[in-house]
Amino acid sequence: MSDSVYNKQAGIPELEKAQIFEASTLYGAATLAAALDAGQFGPAAGVRRILLVSSNAEVPEAAIQLKEMHGYDRIAARFDEVISWNEVIHPNHPAEWAPEETETPVWQRLFRLAWGIGDVPVELAVESIQVNPARALVTIFAESAVHVYADGLMSYGPTRDKLPRPIGARVQRVLHLDLVPGLRPLLLAETGARPELVPDDAFTAVLKEISEDAADTVRSYLPPAEQDLPTAVLLGQYLAALRILTAQEEEDLHVRMLRGAVAAGHRSIVFKPHPTAPASYSSALDEAAQAAGVRLTVVDGPLLAETLYDICRPRLVVGCFSTAMLTASAYYGISIARTGTGLVLDRLTPYQNSNRVPLTIVDFMVPDLDAGTDAQMAAVDDLVPLVRTVGFCMQPKMHRDLREDAEHWLQANIGDRTQHYFRRRRLTSLGLPGGDALRTADRLRANPTVRRVVRAARRRLR
Structure with a gap:
């Protein structure tokens, strides 16, 4: 065991266990922070907690890094150390690199030495266990218990690919948010892993921390007059980057969101691009706002959409099938509306694409933007x-x-x-x-x- 971590002669308690938490998004890291605050990973005494961050964007160097997001430092403070997986495996891409099976014992010894965790038992908390980097991590630490956390609507859908039995048998829990109360996750149900809710109050407390950290930046985007604060938020995704829509179709989708919000009576509107979306933005949305005579603010900083909900308190959030729509409804009581889900459902391939269940939930449950502001959410009993x-x-x-x-x-x-x-x-x-x-x-x-x-x-x- 590394003396630089725990030294019995110095009177520091001996390390009993290590926990490695893998995260690629601030929303996911916030989910982990809430689970820690709620005691779902046990007491911290005698445990070394490592946050292993990765950027899975197509070109990680060009994307916003997790450490650049407002609120990151507050979340990182809950861990003993933060390690960049991208730096560890450089120059390989996190989505592609995995060790050869015969090399995994060597990699485990190397990481244990480099990360100061000696020979103690290791627990893993990972997202998207079917793919790298989570898959690489659970393969390297082949004897470790695994906890999967789901930071969005994909938890309600089935596992993308059947896990090898030795990996599936190690999955203890699927920690998830209660985004659709009454709907039980299908993710990893075939392994016998039990679903476990991350408490609402713990998660909203973490979101509050993040919004407090981001408050000045958000306000720098907004008009100075309190009465001119945006009343509608439009959520962008990265559907063109995923090759589900063309860039033009995605731009047209954003314009439809704006026009629908205007038709619903909103005169001050925020557009929030997705943090990992390519840094391209045409003038189409600006031109549509000018033609409608409304104020449009584009908030493209390293912020979660939830900070806008907390600070602006909008009356409407519009999106295609973003998880942030359901966060607005479940945790902030904001009305939500959808647009474009039918088109994306038609384009989605193969049928077992993991986005299909999130799309289905939003399309079935959330009112169509064109239906007007009086439309009601569908009943969960019909959705299940x-x-x-x-x-x-x-x-x-x-x-x-x-x-x-x-x-x-x-x-x-x-x-x-x-x-x-x-x-x-x-x-x-x-x-x-x-x-x-x-x-x-x-x-x-x-x-x-x-x-x-x-x-x-x-x-x-x-």
């Missing part, structure tokens, strides 16, 4: 079976137990209002209501029981 049905169709092998419920829901509900949540070809291949009629041979091939019998027979014949 839809999400479970979409989740089954996305990952039928992981969630065979949902098939019967999915069949019943589709039989009763598939129609013009719900058809765009599914692909006819997908329903057909799964033999579900809403798909095309299958020939007898195709129906037999689609039947999981028949497939198991055929595979068993083939094995016996080998």
Whole structure:
């Protein structure tokens, strides 16, 4: 054990355990901070806590770094050390680098020495365990217990790819925010990991810390007169960067948001680009605001959208399917509206794309911006079976137990209002209501029981 960390002769308590928390966004780091404050990772005594930060942007050097975000220092203060994963694996990209399986013991010894954690047990708290850098981390620390935290709506959808059994068996919990009260996460349910809520009061307290730290910067963007504070916030994403929409289509989407907010009576509006969106901004939104005779403020600093909610107290938040929309509703009581979800649902490929459940939640639950300000949010009781049905169709092998419920829901509900949540070809291949009629041979091939019998027979014949 490194004497520079814990020295028994100096009277410092011996290190009993290390906890490594991996984060790539301030929202995710805030979720971890709230979980720590709520005692969900146990007492700090005898534990070395490391915040391992990474930038997963396509060109990390050109993106806003986590340490540049307002509120970062307050969150980082909860940890004994902050380490940049990008620097550790330089010049490799965090989304791409992972060690060869035979090299993992060497990498673990190297990190234990470099990070001052000796030979003590290690716990990992990671996001997006299916991909790097989280996947690399859990592979290197192959004997460590794993806690997955979900910082957005993706927690309600199924796991993107089935985890190898040795990794899946180590996942203890899925820590998540209560963004849609009453909806239970599907993420990692197939591993037996238990979902656990991060308390609302702990998370809102962390958001308050962040907004206090960012207050001066936010106000520097805003008009000096209190009565001119923005009453609507428009949320940008990075759909063109993900190649879901073209740059022009995404710009048109922003203009639709603005025009919808103007039609709802808002005269002072903020546009908040996504922190990891490419640094490009055309004049289309400015021109639309000028044509409508409204004030538009673009807040493109290193800020969470939630700081705008806390300081400006807007009456409306508009977006496509950003998690920040549901944060506005769940934690600030702000009305929210959507636009563009139908287009993105049509473009999203493959069907099991992890954005499908967040899109489905927002499209089904959140009022359309064009419907007016009196439209109400849909009931969660109606949303739950839809999400479970979409989740089954996305990952039928992981969630065979949902098939019967999915069949019943589709039989009763598939129609013009719900058809765009599914692909006819997908329903057909799964033999579900809403798909095309299958020939007898195709129906037999689609039947999981028949497939198991055929595979068993083939094995016996080998």
